[in-house]
Amino acid sequence: MNIERIKGRVNKMAPKMETLNTEENKSDNGSGIASTTDNSLNFKNGIIGKQQSENEDRSFLLKGTKLETEINNNRITDLGNGSEIVYFPRFLSYDDAWRCFDYLNTQIPWTRPTIRVFGRSCVQPRDTCYVASEGLPKLVYSGYQPQPYSWHRFPLLLQLLRAVEEAISGSRYNSLLLNRYSGGNDYVGWHSDDESLYGPTPQIASLSFGCDRDFFLKKRPSKSSPSQVLEKKSKDEPVSKRLKRSNNTDQHSFTLKHGSLLVMRGFTQRDWIHSVPKRAKVDAVRINLTFRLVL
Ligand SMILES: O=C(O)CCC(=O)C(=O)O
Numbered sequence: 001m002n003i004e005r006i007k008g009r010v011n012k013m014a015p016k017m018e019t020l021n022t023e024e025n026k027s028d029n030g031s032g033i034a035s036t037t038d039n040s041l042n043f044k045n046g047i048i049g050k051q052q053s054e055n056e057d058r059s060f061l062l063k064g065t066k067l068e069t070e071i072n073n074n075r076i077t078d079l080g081n082g083s084e085i086v087y088f089p090r091f092l093s094y095d096d097a098w099r100c101f102d103y104l105n106t107q108i109p110w111t112r113p114t115i116r117v118f119g120r121s122c123v124q125p126r127d128t129c130y131v132a133s134e135g136l137p138k139l140v141y142s143g144y145q146p147q148p149y150s151w152h153r154f155p156l157l158l159q160l161l162r163a164v165e166e167a168i169s170g171s172r173y174n175s176l177l178l179n180r181y182s183g184g185n186d187y188v189g190w191h192s193d194d195e196s197l198y199g200p201t202p203q204i205a206s207l208s209f210g211c212d213r214d215f216f217l218k219k220r221p222s223k224s225s226p227s228q229v230l231e232k233k234s235k236d237e238p239v240s241k242r243l244k245r246s247n248n249t250d251q252h253s254f255t256l257k258h259g260s261l262l263v264m265r266g267f268t269q270r271d272w273i274h275s276v277p278k279r280a281k282v283d284a285v286r287i288n289l290t291f292r293l294v295l
Helices: 003-013 047-055 059-063 065-075 094-107 155-167 226-233 239-245
Strands: 076-080 083-088 114-117 120-123 127-132 175-181 188-191 204-210 213-219 251-256 261-266 272-276 286-292
Touching (some): 065 083, 083 251, 094 155, 094 175, 094 204, 155 204, 155 286
Antiparallel strands (some): 076 083, 083 261, 114 120, 127 175, 175 286, 204 286, 213 251
């Protein structure tokens, strides 16, 4: 994996980097853990910081109201029937996002487990790790039960958790599934995160680092719906072609950028499925964090 090459590629498109305020980084960030390592972040350089300097009013950082207004004006995709997506393309600054990438890529104990799909065992097509608060019900997916690591082992993850919770008012998370896609052959197939331990309307916040990847959403096919007929006719075609051809509101796509935050909420997990498909032309690493609340 050539990280420097990926960084160069993203840099061309990135806005000018801002200087980190290292003194601020050393203060308590609200997580109860003082940030004193080189990996500490100053979120003022991201979208939150921009708002802060423009408005000189920090109260929204606590209440989330102004950011929430911005969400309501610009960044929401209403999927209908109480499902919605909120997308912040530059939640973290370019620089902070690369600090996160480097930390996650080297410090997380990644594994590539064997899972069961349609009754067959296979190696999961991406690396994974699971972090969760103590005493939560166990997560099991595709016959695999990841052993949770403690948040306190990874102070940077606690910082990211707090930043996401502050940005989306009223949100709270106690578990985190991490995925690492080492190239375009790594992917996650169509699924929804509708495990009962998340309740009926989970809010899932997804942070992306490294190379851009497509993220597709499509309406969950019902037994006799026209979308299932489409599925049958075209199941050998690449997912992207299908999405482009059927130009309706039953599917959406996002390019998940380095430093971006995407939030799925409402009934999205009940009514929609999502995927990050293979990409032949991608040869760089992407890391994704999905924060979830186990009830
Ligand atoms: O990598 C992503 O953006 C999606 C990950 C995902 O769908 C999942 O962890 O359930």
